Amino acid sequence: MQFGEILRSVELPETWREMIAKLCTASASEEDHEHERVRKRRDEPDAQQKRLNSLFVKGYISEKELDEEMSRLQSERFNLPVLEAKDAQKTVQNALSAGETLLDMADYWSEATPEERRSMVWRLLKQEGLLYDLERHTIVGLLPNAPMLPVLALGLEATEM
Numbered sequence: 001m002q003f004g005e006i007l008r009s010v011e012l013p014e015t016w017r018e019m020i021a022k023l024c025t026a027s028a029s030e031e032d033h034e035h036e037r038v039r040k041r042r043d044e045p046d047a048q049q050k051r052l053n054s055l056f057v058k059g060y061i062s063e064k065e066l067d068e069e070m071s072r073l074q075s076e077r078f079n080l081p082v083l084e085a086k087d088a089q090k091t092v093q094n095a096l097s098a099g100e101t102l103l104d105m106a107d108y109w110s111e112a113t114p115e116e117r118r119s120m121v122w123r124l125l126k127q128e129g130l131l132y133d134l135e136r137h138t139i140v141g142l143l144p145n146a147p148m149l150p151v152l153a154l155g156l157e158a159t160e161m
Contacts, residue, residue, distance in 0.1 A: 002139045003121060003130070007106040010155035017096055023150045024092045042080055045073045094147035102151055124148050 013019065049070065056066045105120050112120065121130060124144055131141030144152050 003117070004109040006139065006142070006156075007102070007109050010102060010106060010152065012099065012103065012151070012155045016099060016151075016154060019154060020095045020099060020150050021092050023154070024095050025088055027091070027150075038081055042077065045077050049073055091147075095150050098145075098147040099151040099155075102148065102155065124152075 052061070052066055052069050052073075055061045056063070061069075102124070105124070109117065109120070124142075125148075126143045126145055129143035129145075130139065131143070132138070133140045142152070
């Protein structure tokens with residue numbers, strides 16, 4: 001019942017679609033900056049590897065020193081994050097679809113069977129995304145799936161949840 005109350009308390013403004021599109025586009029822009037930063041960090045070990053090969057060929061370092069440095073560079077590359085490229089249009093479309101679904105779920109919640117309600121919760125939230133306080137018998141947190149995050153953030157903003 002508490003989850004149903006949360007769904008009913010989601011209030012999206014008339015211009016929610018435009019707001020979600022702006023939010024997702026801004027988020028995609030931030031991700032682009034992060035991708036560029038990681039790409040530059042990945043280029044550094046490659047440049048060092050070229051310099052080391054040049055030093056080895058010219059005889060300035062031994063094969064053992066080359067192997068040690070190559071191992072270090074390989075380890076450094078392995079520790080760098082690998083970011084996947086996301087399509088901004090697809091992200092916006094997924095968030096808008098999630099918003100439409102959320103509005104439909106709120107209307108349907110009171111008529112749904114327990115199995116249908118459970119299915120709705122799993123569509124909205126990550127696995128183990130419902131944080132429940134057993135002592136107080138209340139929901140204390142929600143961890144939504146990525147497409148639901150901007151919609152829930154916008155919809156619950158006015159409720160101070």
